[in-house]
Amino acid sequence: xxxPQPPSFADLLKLYxxxxxxxxxxxxxxxxxxxxxxxxxxxxxxxxxxxSTVDLIVAALDLTSEEREELEESIQRxxxxxxxVGSASRNTPPTTVPVPPTxxxxxxxxxxxxxxxxxxxxxxxxxxxxxxxxxxxRLGIAMAHALEGxxxxxxxxxxxxxLRDADLxxxxxxxxxxxxxxxxxxxxxxxxxxxxxRDMMLVLDNFxxxxxxxxxxxxxxxxxxxxxxxxxxxxxxxIQGEQRFELAPLDLPGPxxxxxxxxxxGYPAVELFVERARAIKRSFExxxxxxxxxxxxxxxLDGLPLAIxxxxxxxNTLTPQALLMRLDQRLRVLTDGxxxxxxxxxxxxxxxxxxxxxLDAPAQRLFRRLSIFAGGWSLDxxxxxxxxxxxxxxxxxxxxxxxSMIQGRETADGEPRYSxxxxxxxxxxxxxxxxxxxxxxxxxxxxxxxxxxxxxLVELTRPEADIWLTRLKHxxxxxxxxxxxxxxxxxxxxxxxxxxALWRFWYTxxxxxxxxxxxxxxxxxxxxxxxxxxxxxxxxxxxxAMAYSQSDFDTARAQYDExxxxxxxxxxxxxxxxxxxxxxxxxxxxxDYARAERLLSECVELRRRDxxxxxxxxxxxxxxxxxxxxxxxxxxxxxxxxxxxxxAEGTAPLGAAATLxxxxxxxxxxxxxxxxxxxxxxxxxxxxxxxxxxxxxxALGDLGSLAIELxxxxxxxxxxxxxxEIYREIGDKSGTGLVLVNQANLARxxxxxxxxxxxxxxxxxxxxxxxxERHIAYxxxxxxxxxxxxxxxxxxxxxxxxxxxxxxxxxxxxxxxxCLEHNGWLLAxxxxxxxxxxxxxxxxxxxxxxxxxxxxxRPQHDxxxxxxxxxxxxxxxxxxxxxxxxxxWQDAVTEILERPHQPGQDAAPAT
Numbered sequence: 001x002x003x004p005q006p007p008s009f010a011d012l013l014k015l016y017x018x019x020x021x022x023x024x025x026x027x028x029x030x031x032x033x034x035x036x037x038x039x040x041x042x043x044x045x046x047x048x049x050x051x052s053t054v055d056l057i058v059a060a061l062d063l064t065s066e067e068r069e070e071l072e073e074s075i076q077r078x079x080x081x082x083x084x085v086g087s088a089s090r091n092t093p094p095t096t097v098p099v100p101p102t103x104x105x106x107x108x109x110x111x112x113x114x115x116x117x118x119x120x121x122x123x124x125x126x127x128x129x130x131x132x133x134x135x136x137x138r139l140g141i142a143m144a145h146a147l148e149g150x151x152x153x154x155x156x157x158x159x160x161x162x163l164r165d166a167d168l169x170x171x172x173x174x175x176x177x178x179x180x181x182x183x184x185x186x187x188x189x190x191x192x193x194x195x196x197x198r199d200m201m202l203v204l205d206n207f208x209x210x211x212x213x214x215x216x217x218x219x220x221x222x223x224x225x226x227x228x229x230x231x232x233x234x235x236x237x238x239i240q241g242e243q244r245f246e247l248a249p250l251d252l253p254g255p256x257x258x259x260x261x262x263x264x265x266g267y268p269a270v271e272l273f274v275e276r277a278r279a280i281k282r283s284f285e286x287x288x289x290x291x292x293x294x295x296x297x298x299x300x301l302d303g304l305p306l307a308i309x310x311x312x313x314x315x316n317t318l319t320p321q322a323l324l325m326r327l328d329q330r331l332r333v334l335t336d337g338x339x340x341x342x343x344x345x346x347x348x349x350x351x352x353x354x355x356x357x358x359l360d361a362p363a364q365r366l367f368r369r370l371s372i373f374a375g376g377w378s379l380d381x382x383x384x385x386x387x388x389x390x391x392x393x394x395x396x397x398x399x400x401x402x403x404s405m406i407q408g409r410e411t412a413d414g415e416p417r418y419s420x421x422x423x424x425x426x427x428x429x430x431x432x433x434x435x436x437x438x439x440x441x442x443x444x445x446x447x448x449x450x451x452x453x454x455x456x457l458v459e460l461t462r463p464e465a466d467i468w469l470t471r472l473k474h475x476x477x478x479x480x481x482x483x484x485x486x487x488x489x490x491x492x493x494x495x496x497x498x499x500x501a502l503w504r505f506w507y508t509x510x511x512x513x514x515x516x517x518x519x520x521x522x523x524x525x526x527x528x529x530x531x532x533x534x535x536x537x538x539x540x541x542x543x544x545a546m547a548y549s550q551s552d553f554d555t556a557r558a559q560y561d562e563x564x565x566x567x568x569x570x571x572x573x574x575x576x577x578x579x580x581x582x583x584x585x586x587x588x589x590x591x592d593y594a595r596a597e598r599l600l601s602e603c604v605e606l607r608r609r610d611x612x613x614x615x616x617x618x619x620x621x622x623x624x625x626x627x628x629x630x631x632x633x634x635x636x637x638x639x640x641x642x643x644x645x646x647x648a649e650g651t652a653p654l655g656a657a658a659t660l661x662x663x664x665x666x667x668x669x670x671x672x673x674x675x676x677x678x679x680x681x682x683x684x685x686x687x688x689x690x691x692x693x694x695x696x697x698x699a700l701g702d703l704g705s706l707a708i709e710l711x712x713x714x715x716x717x718x719x720x721x722x723x724x725e726i727y728r729e730i731g732d733k734s735g736t737g738l739v740l741v742n743q744a745n746l747a748r749x750x751x752x753x754x755x756x757x758x759x760x761x762x763x764x765x766x767x768x769x770x771x772x773e774r775h776i777a778y779x780x781x782x783x784x785x786x787x788x789x790x791x792x793x794x795x796x797x798x799x800x801x802x803x804x805x806x807x808x809x810x811x812x813x814x815x816x817x818x819c820l821e822h823n824g825w826l827l828a829x830x831x832x833x834x835x836x837x838x839x840x841x842x843x844x845x846x847x848x849x850x851x852x853x854x855x856x857x858r859p860q861h862d863x864x865x866x867x868x869x870x871x872x873x874x875x876x877x878x879x880x881x882x883x884x885x886x887x888x889w890q891d892a893v894t895e896i897l898e899r900p901h902q903p904g905q906d907a908a909p910a911t
Contacts, residue, residue: 009074010044016061016071017042031060032115037149049075052142055108056115094154096176097144097203104142105275106250106268106305111139114245115146118201118228123243125221125229127207129236130247131404131421132351133306136232137205139247143230144203151228152199161206166213173202188216195224207233208403209358214239234355234404249303249421253295264291269298272305276312284315293320300327302421307348352427355403366396367405368435371428372445375477376419384448385441413467417474446482449475450494453501460504461614465652469690472505483518493531496522496539503542508654510693510730512546519543537566537575544582548589549694551734551770557586574615577606581619588626589734591773591810596626614655617646621659628666629774631813631849636666657686657695664702668709669814671852676706694735697726701739708746709854716746734775737766741779748786749856756786777807777815781822788826796826801897808893816889817845821861823896828864831871833880834895839864840884841892 007015017027017038024042028035033056041049049057054075058068104111117123126143128136144155158176163169170187174180179194204217218239220227231237236244250269264270265286273294277284286294297320301307314323356364369386370377377385383393397418400406406420420428432438452475459468472479479502486495499518506515519542544559560582567575580603587596600623607616624639640663647656664679680702687695704719720743727735740763747756764779780803787796800823807815821842827835839861846852853861869877884892 007070007074008044009049009071010042012071012074013038013057014042016063016067020061022061027057027060029120031056032112032119033057033146034119034150040149052104052111052146055104056112056146059108059112095144095148095156097141097148097155097157100138100141102279103275104138105272107135107139107142110245110247111142111146114139114143117243117245118143118147118230119150121243124227125217125231125239125242126245127231127233127237127242128245128247129233129404131304131424132234132355133304133348133423134247134249134404135305136234136247138305140203140205140230140232144201147201151201155201155203157203157205159205160210163210166210169210169213169216188219191216192219192223195220195227197226198224199226201228201230203230203232205232207231207237208235208355211235211237235358235402238402250298250305250308252299252303264295267295267298269301269303269308270294273298273308273312276309277315280313281316290320293324297324297327300324300422302423304348304421304423306351307423310348348423349427352424355405356427356431359399359403359405362392363396363399363403364431366393367400368428368432368437369441370400370406370418370420371425371432372441372481373420373425373478374481376417376474377478378474379416379418381448381478382418385444387444411474412470442485445478446485446494446498449478449482450498450501453479453498453505457501457504460508460654461652463650463652465654466690469505469508469654472502473509473691487521490525492522492525493535496531496535500535500538500542503538503545506542507545507549508690508692510549510726512549513731515546516543516550519546533566533570534572534575537563537570537572537579540566541575541578541582548582548585550731551589551772553586553590553771557583560586573606573610574612577603577610577612577615577619580606581615581622584619584622584626588622588629589772589774591812593626593630593811597623600626613646613649614651617643617651617659618655620646621655621662624659625662628662628669629814630811631817631845633666633669633850637663640666653686654690654692657683657690657692657699660686661695661698661702664699668702668706668854669849669851671854673706673710677703680706693726693730694732697723697730697732697735697739700726701735701742704739704746705742708742708749709856711855713746713749717743720746733766733770734772737763737770737772737779738775740766741775741782744782744786748782748789753786753790757783760786773806773810774812774815777803777810777812777819779803780806781815781819784819784822784826788822788829793826793830797823800826804893805897808890813845813849813889814851816893817842817849817851820845820889820892820896821857825860825864828867828871831867833872833876835864835868836872836877836880837884837887838892838896839868840881841887841889842884844885845889845892 017024020027022030024038025035027033028038031038033053037053054068054071057063058071061067063071114126114128118126128140130136141157144157148155156176158173160169160172163172170191173191174187174194177191177194179190214237217229217231217237218241221229221239221241231242236242250272251267252269253264253267265274270286270291274284274286297311298308301311311323311327318326356367359367366382366386370382372385373381379393379397382397386393397406397408401408401418405424406418408416408418411417429438432441452471456468456472459465479498483495483498486498495518499515499522503515503519506512519539523536523539523543540559540563544556544563547553547559548556560579564576564579564583567579580599584596584600584603587593587599600619603619604616604623607619620639620643624636624643627633627639628636640659643659644656644663647653647659660679660683664676664683667673667676667679680699684696684699684703686692687699700719700723704716704723707713707716707719720739724736724739724743727739740759744756744759744763747753747759760779760783764776764783767775767779780799784796784799784803787793787799800819804816804819804823807813807819820838824835824839824842827833827838872880887895
């Protein structure tokens with residue numbers, strides 16, 4: 001008995017199509033194929049479809065990987081491998097399109113769109129444009145196979161790269177179409193005459209060096225109405241009827257996708273690397289260990305298919321990590337391609353050189369100079385570096401864009417911006433060095449970005465700060481390149497000037513580590529007398545700001561002190577005010593509020609005198625912080641309001657975020673939660689708009705604390721996690737410690753006491769390391785709460801006492817009030833007679849400060865009062881309560897610290 005025959009491709013296609021409830025016409029439209037092609041496949045007339053045709057059908061039917069595999073097996077059973085039908089079949093139009101030895105990877109969407117344009121979009125000439133090595137030829141061949149059933153008289157592929165004389169194109173096409181040249185008649189006349197009535201498609205590959213022959217293509221389009229052209233070229237042909245299809249490099253994952261390892265392998269660039277690597281080394285596998293390295297390789301190669309294939313060819317001798325380490329010199333690695341590639345594609349350098357040598361001399365010169373830019377450039381920057389302006393520069397830029405050597409785009413403000421693929425830029429830099437002009441161009445590059453940074457330093461304090469912040473963000477690569485060159489060539493004064501001009505940008509962006517690194521690099525060799533005092537003063541101030549933002553208060557104080565001395569010596573009041581402001585912030589963070597008041601008051605006076613509105617708003621904000629931490633909430637609120645009023649008059653919006661955050665914290669203390677939320681959300685929106693990481697972290701932390709008080713623990717967790725990630729990213733230790741202790745409070749609210757203790761201890765270790773005494777007091781109070789709620793009263797008392805001693809020493813009255821109150825709750829749990837007096841003193845202090853109990857604190861406080869009333873008679877409770885209210889906070893602190901209480905019998909811990 002004969003075994004049943006497995007289903008054919010035709011049988012499976014019909015089965016899947018009907019299963020999807022589609023007609024042949026509907027499937028054809030979805031797949032960007034002709035109805036005739038689907039009909040021929042289902043009737044078995046065409047039994048050997050090309051891979052690209054199968055790709056389109058699989059995507060249109062949304063087949064599973066198993067169903068696709070079954071389709072492919074049916075084709076292999078029929079004739080062993082994918083290949084294209086020649087003219088042997090009467091029912092299939094003739095074709096000369098080659099069959100690539102490897103599959104097309106990562107171009108499914110490009111193929112579908114290009115096919116759709118020719119089939120349904122009324123396009124008769126599609127020019128596939130892109131840089132060398134991007135895959136134009138492969139896409140053109142795939143299109144030819146997908147459209148082979150559409151052209152009754154056939155699809156013909158004509159490679160033009162070997163052709164050097166544009167006048168021979170007509171003759172080349174005649175030979176490709178196997179048409180005879182009648183003696184006495186020009187080849188172009190014979191060609192057009194033969195094509196007038198033919199339904200045909202021509203794929204003309206690599207046309208960029210034959211642009212003088214575009215008139216022939218124009219005539220062919222106008223005089224041969226059923227002819228369609230697919231042209232691949234590094235340069236647009238610019239003739240009527242041409243529609244451009246710009247082929248971009250393969251998709252790469254962005255930084256936000258790198259955390260999701262499951263999706264990285266599906267990116268086209270990664271998929272191509274793996275497919276080609278396995279062709280060289282069958283044992284190669286993508287793994288957790290090498291996935292990120294492969295992604296970085298593809299990214300460093302700009303997603304260019306040829307570059308990726310050349311790199312993958314090295315996998316037999318180099319591990320992915322070793323290959324990545326050698327990509328600093330890409331063009332030396334990307335060599336020795338497969339032997340059957342055209343000469344221009346044997347190495348990446350050959351591919352780029354092919355385009356470079358098609359440019360005229362002025363365009364080549366501009367290309368070499370533009371290779372100095374890192375991460376793109378503006379039109380102004382190009383003019384500065386090339387010393388050309390107006391029409392001459394624009395003409396050469398257009399030539400470079402048209403040849404795909406550079407890419408142009410429009411920025412959000414409508415200005416043109418240009419960029420160059422890194423592999424192309426490396427080639428240009430080598431040509432610039434060979435010309436002997438590298439140092440000259442680097443000098444011009446550094447001077448342009450120095451001037452830009454100097455102007456931005458001022459503009460970042462003005463209303464259009466957002467424009468300048470965006471501009472500097474675009475130029476980060478160039479700024480780093482300029483700083484690196486100045487450092488390498490030991491141009492200390494110029495480097496110090498550029499780095500000093502960038503401090504506000506680094507501060508706003510939260511790039512504290514980068515700022516410290518550059519400023520320190522230039523300050524260390526810049527000894528006294530070797531650089532201008534004004535430049536050194538500004539750089540010291542910038543370094544102080546970076547160090548302060550990372551809670552390195554000793555370094556910050558030292559740098560601010562040096563800048564203050566230099567600016568006083570120069571008689572620069574604006575500089576003196578800036579240094580006083582910086583020293584005032586350090587004094588606040590280290591708990592020296594009296595010194596902070598003196599420094600900041602002098603700063604405010606100077607800034608009122610010289611009418612520095614942006615600086616005045618910042619100083620008022622900091623002076624308000626000093627008042628708030630000392631418990632003068634009314635004065636703090638007035639200072640915050642004045643600061644915001646100044647910002648509203650038209651200073652840079654960057655400074656307002658800090659004041660909004662601080663005022664929100666004050667509203668939390670006062671119990672105005674609606675206002676606190678509004679302020680924090682305004683600050684967060686502003687910080688995110690301007691990419692101010694520190695401001696965003698502070699707002700997120702405040703919103704997390706507000707959520708805890710309102711009982712929304714899930715929201716609090718999300719906000720704290722986001723804030724912690726930012727603080728760790730920017731290296732702000734004090735901010736990191738503050739979020740950790742708030743997370744400890746969240747864990748305590750969930751009764752996760754083990755986790756709460758771990759987080760609180762980690763926070764305390766960080767705060768002690770940076771000596772942020774205000775936050776140390778917070779951490780001790782939270783550790784006391786954790787111990788108290790677990791019935792560990794002796795430990796709780798020790799933490800409360802230490803926190804109270806510290807808060808009282810630095811005059812941190814908000815912390816004093818909280819520590820007194822929580823001590824009172826502890827005594828209530830222990831049936832201690834001192835409890836009413838401590839709670840009375842805390843209540844009096846809260847009233848004087850304008851603080852209220854939070855929703856989270858209120859139940860614990862009420863329970864403590866009830867427990868104390870039950871333990872003591874009402875007269876005793878009232879007498880001690882009033883004694884506490886009358887004694888003042890200093891006496892209450894003394895009573896706790898110098899007269900240890902005698903607890904009564906233990907009671908069950910409060911919950």
